[in-house]
Amino acid sequence: MGVVSSKLGNLGVVTTSLEDAINWARTGAMWPLLFGLACCAIEMMSTQASNYDLSRFGMELNRASPRQSDLIIVAGRVTRKMAPVLRQLYDQMASPKYVISMGDCASCGGVYNNYAIVQGVDEILPVDVYVAGCPPRPEQLIHGILTLQEKVKTERWADWIKG
Amino acid sequence: MAITPVAQPTESVAKWEGSVEELRGLVSDRAMTGETLLLNMGPHHPSTHGVLRLLLELDGEQIVTCMPDIGYLHTGIEKNIESKSYEKAVTLTDRMDYLSPMSNNMVYCLAVERLTGLDVPERAQAIRVICLELARIASHCVWLGTHALDMGAMSIFLYAFREREFILDMFEMLSGQRMMGSYFRPGGVWRDLVPEFMPALEKFVDFMPAKVDDYESLLVSNPIWIDRTQGIGVVEPEEALNLGLSGPTLRASGVNWDIRKAEPYSGYDRYEFDVPLGEHGDVYDRFFVRMQEFRQSIRIIKQAMKALPGGPFRSQNRKFVPPPRAELGQSMEAVIHHFKLWTEGFSAPDEEVYVSIESPRGEIGCYLHGTGGNKPRRVHFKTPSFMHISALGAMSKNHMLADLVGIVGSIDCVLGDSDR
């Protein structure tokens, strides 16, 4: 990104690539889906509440409809009964869409190595960032979100076409 | 008329192809002809406090039938506990009712203690009471925040979570974890109170009553709040007992049953507190009862702080409770006990017990059946949210759809608690 001191009066002109401009816009206003499953959802709520204030990162607006959201934070254990519902929600989201797998249960099944739990949400969804912890602290979730933003900033034109 | 299928997507999962015929007998006959509307609410819905699915039959905006469907968070905790030794299973109980993990720890530890006849020293009992009441306040904070948020009051959510963070910080001091501390163990607690805990607790009981007043002043005299809560979801006392309600939801109907008073555990009989009761059994009374419980909990904590006994913080019975680290270097016996406990665990008789305590939501019960060995044969938790959600149908009959949100909020259901 380069700033050219312009010869056109006082108006500044920024030259940048389309990729960078769009990626910048995407990171700055990433709206998560209002979706919680279990214990991690409570920590996710804490992250959005007064003490940790997720709106500092442009994410205060939780959309209740998957069609309006860019990010799904899978907060909690995904059961075999819930898995189809979760996949449906993901399918309803408009591209570009990102997934954060929050907590051990969503990432790998956690302590529940049993019949009812999907052993990692990556069996049904493509996950971008895994956040460890049972449940992760709000700081950890924020770190996960920042990691995702870093990832989005480096996205290339070719990746968008692939979807 | 087709019902919206809840499940669908990937090829690996069978599609639910329900028809109205399957529901014959459960919904009114008018639904069969399409006169009333069948509406699916959830499992992804912001106001259901988790993954609760409600199948509604609506006549216009009025609810004719409400059929809750749970299990979207069924975790198999009971089955998992069967494969763990008694002490290891404490970590799993945390994650049932994730708003008050301490109550789950407590009921499980009490069941193990009753099954094995293990003693709990007085200091441990007092520490447990302090933690349980803190957990009650923290849980009520989440309930208040989300309940008010559902009904349209945003700011109280931010206030309630601010105070909850303070409690979580205290839990972190004690157990190293904000939420899932597994701080209670059979025979006592994991470790003694840390030095910085008591000053923090004193600070908390000093500022908290004023905060509760703040919450109340935001809602109690708010005409919108009153209009949306009074006379909604009324449950008569007899009906409440028949439906198996418990805790604040039952007490809002005027039934004076608090397990802390009726069957005192962990030395609750040593503290003075009142059991707040409602009169009408509506959403407002449930709100009112819980607001009073904030104050009673603070009152109990104050008494427990003042009269905190000295002595050991866990049982000295070395067959059940590991020896302190310092003993390991000096006593061969301590090494043997330590090794036995951390490899095999202790064993419990082939008998059954049922223990119940008063969790923030109501009666949480633990049925524990031993095998004679180091693992239980069967653990079953009776959880308050389970009973309350099953009563939703009776509570929401003939109400407006918008009031259902308030009713669901007022029973304070946690889906992890109901599905386990």
Place this chain on the structure above:
Amino acid sequence: MNIPQALDPIASAREALDDTVLESKVFANETTLIVRRQDVARVARFLRDTSGLVYNYLSDISAVDYYPEVRGPEGDGRFAVSYHLYSMLYNRRIRLKAFLPEDDPVVPTVTVLWQAANWLEREAFDMMGIRFEGHPDMRRLLMPADWDGHPHRRDYPLGYETIMFSFNKDEINQHKPYAKKD
């Protein structure tokens, strides 16, 4: 209020329902009445409605699987159902227990006595496969409707995830088509 004298549940049940109570025991101050399975609803009604007992609150219905053993007074009980009743008037609890054979785990419903039993019985059916005769809505509650088996039976495997090593890495990754996105 005039509260009638509390009765001993074991003695009064034995007296009123002569042959239904097969056994009784007390462990850790908890009273258990063991009855024949077909009498469960009758005894529960007696315990609820008799003045002096008034076990008016149904706390819990728990099922237990004794596999591979069989237990009970009749020696064929693989399963047992325990009803935990609580009397608010006298502040005491009782457990009503019935053993059920493996091939026919059926017990009469108590939903006619307590509405609370509705979901508790459905849960016991879902998890243990115990059928409650006369229940208004005997469907699965917690597991998906098309689930095979009853997960909390002792002979149902817990299920587990295979631990990933270098030799089975590819096999496991097949289950996780999205795990290696990049």
